[in-house]
Amino acid sequence: MTGANPHNPTLETERLLLRTPDARDLTEMLRFFTSQRAQFYGGPLSTGEGWNRFAVYAGQWALRGYGFFAITARDTGETLGLAGPHHPYDFDAPEMSWLLTEDRREGHGYAFEACQAVLRHLFATQPWTSVVSFIDPANAASRALALKLGAERDTGTPAPAALPGCDTFRHRRAA
Amino acid sequence: MTTAPTLTTARLTLRAATAADFDAYAAMLGDARSQYMGGPFSRTAAWDMFCNTIAQWSLSGFGGWIIDGATGFVGEVAIWHPSHFPEPELGWTLTAQAEGHGYAFEAATAARAWYWANTDAQTLVSYIDPANARSIALATKLGAQPDPNGPWATGESAADTTVFRHRRPV
Numbered sequence: 001m002t003g004a005n006p007h008n009p010t011l012e013t014e015r016l017l018l019r020t021p022d023a024r025d026l027t028e029m030l031r032f033f034t035s036q037r038a039q040f041y042g043g044p045l046s047t048g049e050g051w052n053r054f055a056v057y058a059g060q061w062a063l064r065g066y067g068f069f070a071i072t073a074r075d076t077g078e079t080l081g082l083a084g085p086h087h088p089y090d091f092d093a094p095e096m097s098w099l100l101t102e103d104r105r106e107g108h109g110y111a112f113e114a115c116q117a118v119l120r121h122l123f124a125t126q127p128w129t130s131v132v133s134f135i136d137p138a139n140a141a142s143r144a145l146a147l148k149l150g151a152e153r154d155t156g157t158p159a160p161a162a163l164p165g166c167d168t169f170r171h172r173r174a175a
Numbered sequence: 176m177t178t179a180p181t182l183t184t185a186r187l188t189l190r191a192a193t194a195a196d197f198d199a200y201a202a203m204l205g206d207a208r209s210q211y212m213g214g215p216f217s218r219t220a221a222w223d224m225f226c227n228t229i230a231q232w233s234l235s236g237f238g239g240w241i242i243d244g245a246t247g248f249v250g251e252v253a254i255w256h257p258s259h260f261p262e263p264e265l266g267w268t269l270t271a272q273a274e275g276h277g278y279a280f281e282a283a284t285a286a287r288a289w290y291w292a293n294t295d296a297q298t299l300v301s302y303i304d305p306a307n308a309r310s311i312a313l314a315t316k317l318g319a320q321p322d323p324n325g326p327w328a329t330g331e332s333a334a335d336t337t338v339f340r341h342r343r344p345v
Contacts, residue, residue, distance in 0.1 A: 021233075046259065055227040
């Protein structure tokens with residue numbers, strides 16, 4: 001299930017191929033960041049800001065050894081979104097995050113299928129026993145997905161200052 | 176992921192950035208000398224910029240190099256083309272201690288030569304603050320010339336940016 005190169009892993013699910021983000025994802029990611037869908041990612045952003053944000057996500061792999069996977073459709077190769085552990089400098093620990101780039105990608109279970117594969121991969125390859133997600137109270141779709149993935153509210157861990165008002169959910173490695 | 180190829184010059188090595196470079200990189204961008212890049216930058220902001228410089232390679236096929244001198248990190252040189260730039264830009268930044276030795280000239284010359292050899296591009300630009308006399312002197316030494324018709328990046332104007340144009344040698 002996991003590609004051979006630890007710095008360039010690929011994960012496959014029934015419908016999806018997850019790989020490290022690259023130029024093939026740029027058009028879809030700029031569409032996302034400049035749209036209202038980016039509201040929980042600090043957007044909508046300008047094209048330049050969106051490019052920089054995506055570049056930060058793509059570049060994290062070389063520094064942390066983990067990062068966002070591009071979620072792509074196995075049959076068409078289309079970019080559907082991102083899922084993976086985001087870990088900026090001022091976060092104490094990585095945050096499991098996800099997004100779908102367009103409204104029409106929602107409602108097919110793609111984010112669930114991708115996140116489940118990424119979490120399994122992380123708990124199999126990283127020494128982590130749990131990983132957090134910080135989710136805005138208004139982001140009903142993401143809260144529902146976190147719960148469906150088996151995460152639980154963690155009221156003892158505040159969200160980072162950069163994400164004011166977000167609630168913490170914690171995914172745990174299966175016992 | 177595509178990463179920077181290693182280039183060597185008389186005194187320098189240009190190579191891909193690694194996590195071990197971050198402290199030196201963040202110190203460089205935390206210095207007041209980064210004012211013409213929009214700095215000084217916090218370590219949090221520098222982290223994002225560091226991720227960004229690495230990602231250029233997989234997004235554009237070219238990007239940033241860490242510059243090593245005889246005793247280690249002396250700065251960064253980069254060719255990058257984010258979506259809000261009309262064309263690729265060659266830029267450089269050195270630590271305070273590394274200035275005055277011609278290292279930026281040597282590194283920028285090597286990065287530019289790599290670019291001419293590995294792309295079909297005929298020109299490159301350097302966007303320089305009109306008040307940044309050192310970088311203007313270096314661009315001129317590199318043979319670049321002010322291009323009054325050169326388009327600016329989104330949101331820029333003549334008040335904050337002079338476009339210097341490098342041309343592929345004939």
